[in-house]
Structures are given as structure tokens and as C-alpha cells.
Amino acid sequence: MVERGGSGVPGGRRKQRVSMADVAQLAGVSSQTVSRVSNGHPGVISSTREQVLAAMRELGYRPNSAARALRYGQFNTIGVILFSLSSTGNSRTVEAIATHAAAEGYAITLIPIDVPTQDNVLGAFTRMGELAADAVIVIMEIHLLDAATVQLPPGVHVVVVDSDAGDRHSVVDTDQADGARKAVRHLLDLGHRTVWHVTGPETSFAGQRRTQAWRAVLEEAGCPVPPPLYGDWSAESGYAAGLALADEPDCTAVFASNDQMALGLLRAFHERGLSVPRDVSVVGFDDIPDAAFFVPPLTTVHQDFAEVGRRCVQGVLSQIRTQGDPRPGTDLVPTSLVVRNSTAAPR
Amino acid sequence: MVERGGSGVPGGRRKQRVSMADVAQLAGVSSQTVSRVSNGHPGVISSTREQVLAAMRELGYRPNSAARALRYGQFNTIGVILFSLSSTGNSRTVEAIATHAAAEGYAITLIPIDVPTQDNVLGAFTRMGELAADAVIVIMEIHLLDAATVQLPPGVHVVVVDSDAGDRHSVVDTDQADGARKAVRHLLDLGHRTVWHVTGPETSFAGQRRTQAWRAVLEEAGCPVPPPLYGDWSAESGYAAGLALADEPDCTAVFASNDQMALGLLRAFHERGLSVPRDVSVVGFDDIPDAAFFVPPLTTVHQDFAEVGRRCVQGVLSQIRTQGDPRPGTDLVPTSLVVRNSTAAPR
DNA sequence: GTCCAGCATGTTTACGTAAACATGCTGACC
DNA sequence: GGTCAGCATGTTTACGTAAACATGCTGGAC
Known part of the structure; x- marks a missing residue:
């Protein structure tokens, strides 16, 4: 989150970014103490904590997720590569993915592919690799992934929606x-x-x-x-x-x-x-x-669709958490027939 | 992108993550040279470059975006906070945002808000603050943002869709x-x-x-x-x-x-x-x-909707690039009447 | 033959955070 | 009264990358 210079930062007009060190200096403590306060760790006396919080407020401090991700080695983000967001089910699947991911503390990064060529799919994966994502869900109704020519990079947690690559990937799909x-x-x-x-x-x-x-x-x-x-x-x-x-x-x-x-x-x-x-x-x-x-x-x-999204999130999270290999296989979500008035016995 | 141990990494079974240093060691060069190759900088002799590329392939190296973002101070990511993805226009707007952002080298991070309470909106913003985003687009058809009680954090690049907060924020909307x-x-x-x-x-x-x-x-x-x-x-x-x-x-x-x-x-x-x-x-x-x-x-x-998305991206990017304050105001996208067969003169 | 420009490459440093370890103070116990 | 446990806090270090600066080699000009 890049700060605009100035507003909210009374003193330093040119200060582009508030770091823990700045807060620490203002509060008269070490940056480690700021870190402890920021993460709610115990072992900070309440008066010190208050001082730090006040300094944070005054400077408009917000933690730098890049540094955090670098430190922790993960981003708490799931990448979603998809072809079209507008097609009927996809937006609902993505919404369910986003909702369930959010409940688990993960955000969603979307990479749309406008033209589904193999190059673009791979390019998206490359981009995703360069982006902050701990795992990837691929929503790709087309057959690209089934062709042996397009392979998802090894060593990445992946769940695929709407594909028959269940022999090689972890697949979730409607039945x-x-x-x-x-x-x-x-x-x-x-x-x-x-x-x-x-x-x-x-x-x-x-x-x-x-x-x-x-x-x-x-x-x-x-x-x-x-x-x-x-x-x-x-x-x-x-x-x-x-x-x-x-x-x-x-x-x-x-x-x-x-x-x-x-x-x-x-x-x-x-x-x-x-x-x-x-x-x-x-x-x-x-x-x-x-x-x-x-x-x-x-x-x-x-x-x-909501269930499909839920199982996708569940799938990637279990991969992330166990650091296990993706278990190839297809997880089918059942359907139901809704009978309304467009069907009847023939005359 | 967290790697699974093992696959693609012949030697080090326990090696969780391939860094430039690993590539450098294998290629027998310094990590700076790897960096130069990775970023396509000139001044690397082709034989060296080839060696480095080979080492990259062998180890399955992919750059670490967290480190990169930390170094550069930006994420090349735009956050999108929205209420519902399923409502008619939103998915198309988001798709347009994602497409145009991608064309500019930015990805999209979605944060859905299930229940649009003020707390949740602020919480989403906080989360977004902690996430990797250089700017935020808020798609919020409800009136929350109009209430003086909910304010977007200062010092963040924001474009708001579908709101009448044009006096305080940069707003894009259909007319x-x-x-x-x-x-x-x-x-x-x-x-x-x-x-x-x-x-x-x-x-x-x-x-x-x-x-x-x-x-x-x-x-x-x-x-x-x-x-x-x-x-x-x-x-x-x-x-x-x-x-x-x-x-x-x-x-x-x-x-x-x-x-x-x-x-x-x-x-x-x-x-x-x-x-x-x-x-x-x-x-x-x-x-x-x-x-x-x-x-x-x-x-x-x-x-x-596509135009709305396009202008949103354009708006946040101009804020990012100029590091300027968001210019409050409303950018209206025109509509057109499509006459089909559901209207006629009264009898 | 000497000197230096130019270039390929290496070394140092900083980005912001947080774990691990270090320090120094308070107070309880023998 | 001395010792040490326990705790609040500080210091060091590492995460992976890339800019800035440093080095050392090649070859051309005088």
C-alpha cells in the first residue's frame, strides 16, 4: 500500500512510507517492540503498548505486507486463473472461493486470460508465479489443460475446476x-x-x-x-x-x-x-x-457453484497446510433437478 | 509461491524455496548476475546468460514477488473491495478491471464483503492495507460510503464505483x-x-x-x-x-x-x-x-460495464503514477437505449 | 610499453519485518 | 544480602531482491 506523501503524516511531508522504525522512534522504543504490539504478542507492558499504538495512529502506520510475506514465506493469498468471469457459473464460483478464502484469512488474486491460448495460460502461470500467491486455482472450462502440451508448473499447489485432468491434478467439478x-x-x-x-x-x-x-x-x-x-x-x-x-x-x-x-x-x-x-x-x-x-x-x-468454490478453497488449503503433493483425483459436486413448468408429458 | 519440497529440485529434497543465491551457486556466478539475467538487463555476456538460464531451469527458479515488492516498494496489484460479485454488472466490471489491469502489468486482489456493515468495510480496508495492493477500487452500490461515519483511510489511492461520494472521492459510475x-x-x-x-x-x-x-x-x-x-x-x-x-x-x-x-x-x-x-x-x-x-x-x-472498469483502472493508475492526491469528482460513463420489442405506442 | 576507457561481473547495502537470542531490571526466596 | 527466575525490552540476523558502487580484465591509443 503506497502512501501518498503528506496527508495523515503531520511532520514528514516527504515521507513516502511509514515503517516500524519510524513508529519505534516516535514511541521511543525498539522496532521489535512495535512488531510485538503490531502482532498482538504478549510481553509488552500496557503503558508501552499504548505509547506504540499512539505513535502508530499519529503516523498512520500500516504494516508492509511485502516485508511480512518475505519474512513468513507466504502471502495468505490464493491465485485464481480463469478464462471468463462473466460466464454463468464462474462469477459465482469465484465469489464462493473469495468468501471461503476470506474466512480462512486468504485473499484472492485474479488473473484473467482473454484469449485462451497455451501461451497465455502459461504466461498467466508465470505471472502468478511472480505474484504473491501460495496456491493457484485454475478455472478453465476449455480443454487446454488436458492437452499434454500444456502442463502446470510442478511444485505449485493447484486445484483445477472444470477439467478432466483428474489423473494429473486435483480437480473439483460439478457432476x-x-x-x-x-x-x-x-x-x-x-x-x-x-x-x-x-x-x-x-x-x-x-x-x-x-x-x-x-x-x-x-x-x-x-x-x-x-x-x-x-x-x-x-x-x-x-x-x-x-x-x-x-x-x-x-x-x-x-x-x-x-x-x-x-x-x-x-x-x-x-x-x-x-x-x-x-x-x-x-x-x-x-x-x-x-x-x-x-x-x-x-x-x-x-x-x-458455492459448493464448488468451497471445495476448491478446501483443496488448496489442505495442500498448503500439509505441504503435501496435490492428490490427483476428481471431487464431484452433486446436482439436483429442479422441476418447474417447462416440461410435461407429450401429447 | 510456496514450493513443495522435492519435485523439480533434483538435489535438495528439503529445499523449500529456490532463491537467486541457489541459482547463482549452481551457475557459478554472483546473485547479482542472476538478477540481471532475470530482469533482462544488458551487460551480461551471452554465455554467462545461458549458464544462468540453464541453472534457473534446472532448479525451477521463480522470482520471489515478496522480495521484489519489498525492494521496489510496490506490488503491481490493485485491490478490489466489493459487496457481491454475482450481481449483474459487478462481475463484468471486475472482469474489465482485471483485463485492463493485466494489460498494464497489474493483477487484481479481490476482497468480498459478505455483510455490508461498516465494520466489515473498514475491516476489508484494513485487510487490504495489510495485503499487497498499490491502490484500491471500491465497488459498493450501497450507501455506506456516503455516510460520514464510514471513511476510507487517508493516504490510499482509491477509486469508488457506484457511489455519490464524488465530493470526497474519485468516483466512476454509469450515468x-x-x-x-x-x-x-x-x-x-x-x-x-x-x-x-x-x-x-x-x-x-x-x-x-x-x-x-x-x-x-x-x-x-x-x-x-x-x-x-x-x-x-x-x-x-x-x-x-x-x-x-x-x-x-x-x-x-x-x-x-x-x-x-x-x-x-x-x-x-x-x-x-x-x-x-x-x-x-x-x-x-x-x-x-x-x-x-x-x-x-x-x-x-x-x-x-467494460468502460466503467477501464476508467477505474485508468483512475487508480494515474493516482499511482503521479503519486497525486485522488481528485474528487465523478466520471460518468454514458448509456444508450436499446429499443427492442417490449415497447410500443399505447392502444 | 603504458595508461586508461569500457565492460562484465562481484560486493555491499537497504528495503520492512519478526524470530532468536541478549540484556538488564525487579523482586522473591534462602 | 546475595542469587537467580522471570519478564520487559533491545540487538542481531535473515528472508530474496536489485540499486549503487567496486573490482578486475581486455584492448586500443599514444
Whole structure:
């Protein structure tokens, strides 16, 4: 925290930064005593303590975290490398990470990657390495980390969200496959002959998992597997898919890989005069807060982003505290199906 | 960045941390030479440089940012204190802040405040003071900062988003009033006799500004001012307001203080058999990506969150670089009205 | 051949903090 | 009354880095 010269520092106009030594001098004690007061250590008589505190107030002293970190060898900070903060779940995951980290006395340092090239990912890691972070959480829905070419630097505590690198890293993720199975089975249980599907982008690991599960359930149930429609998470792509599906006379049920695309479907069907759920049933994924207020309210798969964030923090902290190797493996957070009014039995 | 013992460090199993001295020893040079190589300084002969780089690779050296920050007196980090990351604009603002900061070589440290009490805000500031940050951006839509009781510590570079503390701090914000005026005038221009309004929460500065502007435009135009309906930004509160408004025979136009509440309105009107925009026109605020795919596509006020983030970064960086006092004042980012299909002339 | 400029590299020091160790005083106990 | 335990406080040192200054070598000019 760089101080502006002047304000709050009555005497020294040019003094850029107040150190323990300054406080010590004003209080007439050694800097070690200031340190003891600053850290609440015992063994400082109360009159001395008061003097030191007064000097701190007068000078506007605030401890220098760089020096502290240097001394302690840690920063009490967790780095978060992510691709997009705006995508549905990420901001909520990050918020949960920040909240839980704060509860443990850790702050969060964000490094966004605008274009997810391998260079940028590595660059972010380098930067993070140069920054103050005791561990790193990587939120990277794309497949980069799965490619053997991109490796996270060894010797760093890492937890990865939304990846299938569970063989090499410690991974936390929503149980995408289970969520998708719930969605598709729900539609089949209602009596639909089969379920159409709007995918996420091909680069998305989560999207692929959902699509795989959709296909698996259909095959398992002996249902025909319609060709999937390719979306990119946006409502617009869902809308486009919806216009196409409206022309499919056989289509009575659609599983969209997220709620935004489901929203696009709803609008497309509405424009084409198809009633949801009377003519077509729609299930989404994510359970964004707005989903309950779509027309009609959307049946969707609820993701517990807060829990994902919590487990990430838990994961890195346990690595930090035990100084242990990251335990490769995947920690899956369960989902639940929220049934609203966008699904019904076919006519 | 704390290293795990062992991996990547062939020789020293117990070596926790690789320093320049270790690299220097292995390369047979002084640590200063390592420093020069590390920072790309000239004056190192290429053969020496290669040796040093090789040693760095072998040991997995990464610079220690704490030591660096201590040496340089700055962290290349901007702290962001915010209330909620999930609320519509914040995540996009933060993302823009992070992106622009990254472009300038700065990272972002997030401190979330779960419950916005004064104690917590001050606590966050204290924590931030103890953390590595050269400046702070406060994103706090609530009124806390406006109360004279909560003061930001003097001597810290600060930019505040979403506040009316422009007399005391450097403030960046969307031009809420102008956006609201555009929305209300649009409806009046279409021929509506007056415009009803669903507010944001009372604690929100932005919400208050929008509501004030709504009222001002109506009064200016000599229109009757209907009692505002109180919302809390959620679609649910918009839905409740919509059910109430559906019973108002005079209501032909509604200005909702955000898009989520507008979504709630749309659903309520739909359920009550009112057609939008034939029976009622609706305007939102924010222009969330989904708004274009509501049924019907929502006319709304577009906020340029990215620009807000950009100006925040610009603001703190100029403070850092000039070491100048923050220049109190409010930097307003303009809005634009996006006309879609939820508004029409009254019947 | 001498001298010095110029350059690669080494040495010293300081950044602010806090652990570890040192000091010196008070007071209780024999 | 002397000794020493206990405690408040001071001093030394190290954390890792990089600026500032020091050193010592090479080679060109006279």
C-alpha cells in the first residue's frame, strides 16, 4: 500500500512510507517492540503498548505486507486463473472461493486470460508465479489443460475446476454427467420417445460431458439418438437451434446444455407458435436465478457453484497446510433437478 | 509461491524455496548476475546468460514477488473491495478491471464483503492495507460510503464505483440518471400518459438515481407520478410487482430499474393475459445478454460495464503514477437505449 | 610499453519485518 | 544480602531482491 506523501503524516511531508522504525522512534522504543504490539504478542507492558499504538495512529502506520510475506514465506493469498468471469457459473464460483478464502484469512488474486491460448495460460502461470500467491486455482472450462502440451508448473499447489485432468491434478467439478442424466431421464420418464439436444461449444469440457451423458442415457434406454444441435452457450445460439427444431415434427423434448440456450429455445418456440411444455418440453442446465421467471418457468439442473468454490478453497488449503503433493483425483459436486413448468408429458 | 519440497529440485529434497543465491551457486556466478539475467538487463555476456538460464531451469527458479515488492516498494496489484460479485454488472466490471489491469502489468486482489456493515468495510480496508495492493477500487452500490461515519483511510489511492461520494472521492459510475431519463422519455414519446416504475432496493445508490430521474422526467413533462413499486433487483420482486401492476387499469408502460425485474414483469403480465407490448410496454436497465431473448425481446438501457472498469483502472493508475492526491469528482460513463420489442405506442 | 576507457561481473547495502537470542531490571526466596 | 527466575525490552540476523558502487580484465591509443 503506497502512501501518498503528506496527508495523515503531520511532520514528514516527504515521507513516502511509514515503517516500524519510524513508529519505534516516535514511541521511543525498539522496532521489535512495535512488531510485538503490531502482532498482538504478549510481553509488552500496557503503558508501552499504548505509547506504540499512539505513535502508530499519529503516523498512520500500516504494516508492509511485502516485508511480512518475505519474512513468513507466504502471502495468505490464493491465485485464481480463469478464462471468463462473466460466464454463468464462474462469477459465482469465484465469489464462493473469495468468501471461503476470506474466512480462512486468504485473499484472492485474479488473473484473467482473454484469449485462451497455451501461451497465455502459461504466461498467466508465470505471472502468478511472480505474484504473491501460495496456491493457484485454475478455472478453465476449455480443454487446454488436458492437452499434454500444456502442463502446470510442478511444485505449485493447484486445484483445477472444470477439467478432466483428474489423473494429473486435483480437480473439483460439478457432476456434469449425473446432472445431464437426470435431465434426460426426467424427459424420458414423462413419456417422450427421445430427447433432442443443444450442446455447448466443442471446446468446453463441461459441455462435452453433458452431451456424452445425454447420448449414453438415450442409447441405454434404446431410444433413437437425434443429431445434436451445436450451441455456444449464448441465448442467441439457443434461439437459432430452436428455430431449427421447430421444423422437426418429431421433436417433443429438448435438453439444452445451459439455461441461456434454453431461453433462446423458449423464444424461438414461442415465435413459431409452439407451446412449451404442451408441444415441446425444455430442460436447461445451471439453474440461474432468472430461470424460475422464464416463460414458462424453466425445469433445469441445479449446479451448486458455492459448493464448488468451497471445495476448491478446501483443496488448496489442505495442500498448503500439509505441504503435501496435490492428490490427483476428481471431487464431484452433486446436482439436483429442479422441476418447474417447462416440461410435461407429450401429447 | 510456496514450493513443495522435492519435485523439480533434483538435489535438495528439503529445499523449500529456490532463491537467486541457489541459482547463482549452481551457475557459478554472483546473485547479482542472476538478477540481471532475470530482469533482462544488458551487460551480461551471452554465455554467462545461458549458464544462468540453464541453472534457473534446472532448479525451477521463480522470482520471489515478496522480495521484489519489498525492494521496489510496490506490488503491481490493485485491490478490489466489493459487496457481491454475482450481481449483474459487478462481475463484468471486475472482469474489465482485471483485463485492463493485466494489460498494464497489474493483477487484481479481490476482497468480498459478505455483510455490508461498516465494520466489515473498514475491516476489508484494513485487510487490504495489510495485503499487497498499490491502490484500491471500491465497488459498493450501497450507501455506506456516503455516510460520514464510514471513511476510507487517508493516504490510499482509491477509486469508488457506484457511489455519490464524488465530493470526497474519485468516483466512476454509469450515468444512471441519464439512462433512466432515456428510458422514461422513450415511453412518453411513444404516447404513454405516464410511466410506472419498479425500483431497486432503497439501499442502492444506483437504484435511487434511476428512481429520481424517473420522477423528474415525469414531473417535468407534467405527467402524473404513480406510486413506485419497490423491488430488490430480483426477478421475483419484479414478478410480484407485475402481478400488482396487472390490476392497474391505467398502467400502459413500466420502467423497471433492472432487466431481471423486467423479466419478472414479463412473466407476470404473460400469466395475467396481458400482451407486451400491445397492452403494456416494459423497459429495463442493464442490457444483460439475455435481454435480447426475453419474450418479447426487451427494450432496455445499455450499461457499458467494460468502460466503467477501464476508467477505474485508468483512475487508480494515474493516482499511482503521479503519486497525486485522488481528485474528487465523478466520471460518468454514458448509456444508450436499446429499443427492442417490449415497447410500443399505447392502444 | 603504458595508461586508461569500457565492460562484465562481484560486493555491499537497504528495503520492512519478526524470530532468536541478549540484556538488564525487579523482586522473591534462602 | 546475595542469587537467580522471570519478564520487559533491545540487538542481531535473515528472508530474496536489485540499486549503487567496486573490482578486475581486455584492448586500443599514444
